[in-house]
Amino acid sequence: METEYKDxxxxxxxxSFKGKKLILRFLALTLTLIAAVVLGVDKExxxxxxxxxxxxxxxxxxVTAKWKYLSAFVYFVVANxxxxxxxxxxxxxxxxxxxASKLVSMTIFxxxxxxxxxxxxxxxxxxxxxxxxxxxxSHVQWDKVCNVFDKFCHQVAIAAFMSFAGSITFLxxxxxxxxxxxxxx
Amino acid sequence: MASNVDSAxxxxxxxxxxxxxxxxxxxxxxxxxxxxxxxxxxxAVVDVFFRVVLFATSVAGIILLVxxxxxxxxxxxxGIAVSRAAKFNNSPAHIYLLAALCTAALYGIITGLISVFxxxxxxxxxxxxxxxxxxxxxxxxGAAGGVSYIGLKGNSHSRWNKICNLYDSYCLHVGASVLLSxxxxxxxxxxVWINVHALSKKIARR
Numbered sequence: 447m448e449t450e451y452k453d454x455x456x457x458x459x460x461x462s463f464k465g466k467k468l469i470l471r472f473l474a475l476t477l478t479l480i481a482a483v484v485l486g487v488d489k490e491x492x493x494x495x496x497x498x499x500x501x502x503x504x505x506x507x508x509v510t511a512k513w514k515y516l517s518a519f520v521y522f523v524v525a526n527x528x529x530x531x532x533x534x535x536x537x538x539x540x541x542x543x544x545x546a547s548k549l550v551s552m553t554i555f556x557x558x559x560x561x562x563x564x565x566x567x568x569x570x571x572x573x574x575x576x577x578x579x580x581x582x583x584s585h586v587q588w589d590k591v592c593n594v595f596d597k598f599c600h601q602v603a604i605a606a607f608m609s610f611a612g613s614i615t616f617l618x619x620x621x622x623x624x625x626x627x628x629x630x631x
Numbered sequence: 632m633a634s635n636v637d638s639a640x641x642x643x644x645x646x647x648x649x650x651x652x653x654x655x656x657x658x659x660x661x662x663x664x665x666x667x668x669x670x671x672x673x674x675a676v677v678d679v680f681f682r683v684v685l686f687a688t689s690v691a692g693i694i695l696l697v698x699x700x701x702x703x704x705x706x707x708x709x710g711i712a713v714s715r716a717a718k719f720n721n722s723p724a725h726i727y728l729l730a731a732l733c734t735a736a737l738y739g740i741i742t743g744l745i746s747v748f749x750x751x752x753x754x755x756x757x758x759x760x761x762x763x764x765x766x767x768x769x770x771x772x773g774a775a776g777g778v779s780y781i782g783l784k785g786n787s788h789s790r791w792n793k794i795c796n797l798y799d800s801y802c803l804h805v806g807a808s809v810l811l812s813x814x815x816x817x818x819x820x821x822x823v824w825i826n827v828h829a830l831s832k833k834i835a836r837r
Contacts, residue, residue: 515788518777552831559762559823563769563816570773574724578778579789585721586782588791613766620762620823627830628755 463626468540470615470622475533477612478565482526485572485605488513490598511595518571519602525568526609529561529616555623558616565613569606576602674829678746678822685818686739689732692811696729699804703797717798719805724774728812731771735815738764754826761823768816775809 490511495504513519536554543550579599582590592599699719704712719725742757782802785793795802 511788516786517780517784521777548831548835552828555827556824559765559820562762562766563820566766566769567773567776567816570724570727570770570775571777573770574727574774575777575781577723578781578791583722585717586792586794588781588789591789617762617766621759624755624758624762624827624830627827627834630834 463622467619467622468537470619471533471537471540474612474615474619475530475537477608477615478526478530478533481605481609481612482523482530484601484608485513485519485526486523488519488598488601488605490595492594494594509594511591511598513602516575518575522568522572522605522609525564526605526612529565529612532557532561551623555620558619558623562613562616562620565609565616569609569613572602572606572609576606671829671833674825675746677825679743681818681822681825682739682743682746685815685822686736686743688811688815688818689736689739692732692808692815693729693736695804695811696725696732696808699801699808701798701801705797717794717801722778724778725805728771728775728808731767732808732812732815735764735768735812735819754830758823758826758830761819761826765816765819765823768812768819772809772812772816775805775812779805779809 488511491508492511493506493508496507497504513523536557539550539554576599578588578590579602580590580592582588696719700716702714702716705715706712719729738760742760745753746757779802781791781793783793783795783806785791
């Protein structure tokens, strides 16, 4: 009797974990997609007065800021696109295989962890380069650019935040998998 | 468990040898013997080895990063040169890298000692803490790597000039430190994988 009851409880808890995990996976898919698109369409053109000769008035010159110009932003977009595609593929894999085998769930766990590492490193790179753009670095004479390109910088910040939320979601997926393993053992 | 090993040794061998054997086997925690599987012991050894690697790489990274200061004479005008130093704490990303490496070194030594001396019931907590530290290490590596890449190549669009042609040994130190933190992050990834593998194997055995 006792063991039967326990089994039922374990199954119930497992299914509730499964529902939560599916929602989290869908959330991760959405957030990384938003992050990749927001930074991927980021482009701003501004006209800046450039003083060539001090006696003459400044010459208006159009300058453009694009996400492709900084390698950290390219890395960010690629990493978010990869984790978005992976989230979609794993969602399809989980939904199609009803009683998932051990190998499938183990592979998904391993790849989830790889996505956590990938997304966190992309956020770190974008955040640090964005910080230089926002504040500049006086020691090496790297001037800030966010006083000119304000909309561009806001979009980068939004994308970084979305991607951070997405990576926290992947981290929660890891924690839930570890919890369900712990409950079973 | 010590009596188990003792009984394996014939009673009439040298007394000194039979005295030494229990001493050696009393060092590892008793869980290995009670579980009775060779795979679990092997896993514990690999776990401790990876934690030692994590500690070693992060300590080496800290040393390389802290000793990266380089002073050079920069010509500002014909005949005038100013001595300017490049230090790691000029950039917030590298301060973050140092903090993350210190955390990883401390974490590596503490959890290494725990997994040698304490019970392996903490394995589940290690999985979560390991993946959290993996996130921190990956973001620190990404941050320092992104800034160092601009320092190496420069960026013509925002007129950020490269500095590694001037400060060569500084860049070498920082680059090696970033590489070591990448190795530390990979070690953490492997640690989580083997711990979860061991957990799921333990379930399958039941």
